[in-house]
Amino acid sequence: MKYMFLFLISFLPTFSYAQDQQEWLVKIGDKAPDFSFTLADSSLKNLQDYKGKVVLINFFATWCPPCRKELPRVQKEIYDRYKTNKKFELFVFGREENWDKLRPFIEKTGYTFPILPDVKREIFSKYANSGIPRNVVVDEEGKIIYLSLGYTEEEFDKLLEVLDKRLN
Numbered sequence: 408m409k410y411m412f413l414f415l416i417s418f419l420p421t422f423s424y425a426q427d428q429q430e431w432l433v434k435i436g437d438k439a440p441d442f443s444f445t446l447a448d449s450s451l452k453n454l455q456d457y458k459g460k461v462v463l464i465n466f467f468a469t470w471c472p473p474c475r476k477e478l479p480r481v482q483k484e485i486y487d488r489y490k491t492n493k494k495f496e497l498f499v500f501g502r503e504e505n506w507d508k509l510r511p512f513i514e515k516t517g518y519t520f521p522i523l524p525d526v527k528r529e530i531f532s533k534y535a536n537s538g539i540p541r542n543v544v545v546d547e548e549g550k551i552i553y554l555s556l557g558y559t560e561e562e563f564d565k566l567l568e569v570l571d572k573r574l575n
Contacts, residue, residue: 433534466540
């Protein structure tokens, strides 16, 4: 039994790697899948409307602890810094959450960046199967130039570097 356990443990890195590869449905260099969404003012938009800009797409949920760690940095270090930059857009999508959850969350946290519903995972499912928070950076030509899953300070610093190179 001991040897069987050791045998199975030896395959964990392989299973973990395979799972990581399946987490994303897109990769860096791909054209970003287009999608439609409704802004808080009820106007209908799609990703293609923002061609010519660097777009950061963030997927989160109000109940997600790593998301709650990441979003204050999104506000302070990204949105507050680039919100007046005409070459930048940020959209934060609440995965499987509607306005009934998002509005109280926005009021409680005081976030001023666009937080929008993705109730049925229609947007999220174009990019990934599972796991949040996620960040996708789309360049001016509509190509994906950055992907991240989860939140660590180091990974968030890489995101800041990517944005800094494109927007400064």
